[in-house]
Amino acid sequence: MATRTGSKTVLLVVDVQAGVVASAWQRDRVVANVAVAVDRARAAGVPIVWVQHNDDELRRDTPEWQWVPELKPLESESRIHKQFNSSFEETPLLSLLEHHGVSHIVLAGAASNWCIRATAYAALERGFDLTLVEDAHTTGDMELEPGRLVAAQSIVEDLNAVMRWISYPGRKSGVVHAAELSFGSPAVAA
Known part of the structure; x- marks a missing residue:
């Protein structure tokens, strides 16, 4: 059980922006699974909280900064703008979640090895229970140096394994497929 007060769950959709997922591994399948989670x-x-990144390489209000066309945040849904990998760093996310009594975060988005990983750890470190939608996050291949590549699929699989097995005192973490996502089920309920 989360160490946060409150009992509500939120879906956090991170950085599913045109420029972020343009060349991501299995982009269409993953975006479709994010849409399933949203639905x-x-x-x-x-509640759904939409987190959108901007920095020197991904400038606000450019075509690359926009949400992918398959996803449409509603006006009534919260939006957070961030400049760092973690959705919590120098944003009002923690205050928003505390105000609404959230103790459990369901997480989807991009990029698995950067913003999803940083946000997942930050959520657990701040006392939230966390469920990662295992087929609704993605990234691109990462070249460490010429001839040394870490495949995007391996990055995604690694994060899924970590979130399935990582342990924090008084918190639960886990993974679930988008097709099995039920906000009333024990796998998702805090």
Whole structure:
């Protein structure tokens, strides 16, 4: 059980922006799975928080900064703008979640090895339970040096394994497939 007060769940959709996922591994499948998570959250009345990155390489209001066309945040849904990998760093996210009594975060988005990983750890470190939608996050291949490549699929699989097995005192973490995401199920309920 989360160490946070409150009992609500939120879906956090991070950086599914045109420029972020343009060349991501299995982009279309992953974006479709994020859309499934969004639809299920809306149907269950679970709030959605949309997190959108901007920095020197991804400038605000450019075509690359925009959400992918398949995803449409509603006006009533919260939006957070960030400049660092973690969705919590120098943003109002923690205050927003505390105000709404959230103790459990369901996480989807991009990029798995940067903003999703940083946000997942930050959520757990701040006392939230966390469920990663294992087929609704992605990244691109990462070249460490010429001839040394870490495949995007391996990065995604690694993060899924970590979130399945990582342990924090008084908190739960886990993974779930988008098709099995039910905001009333024990796998997702805090």
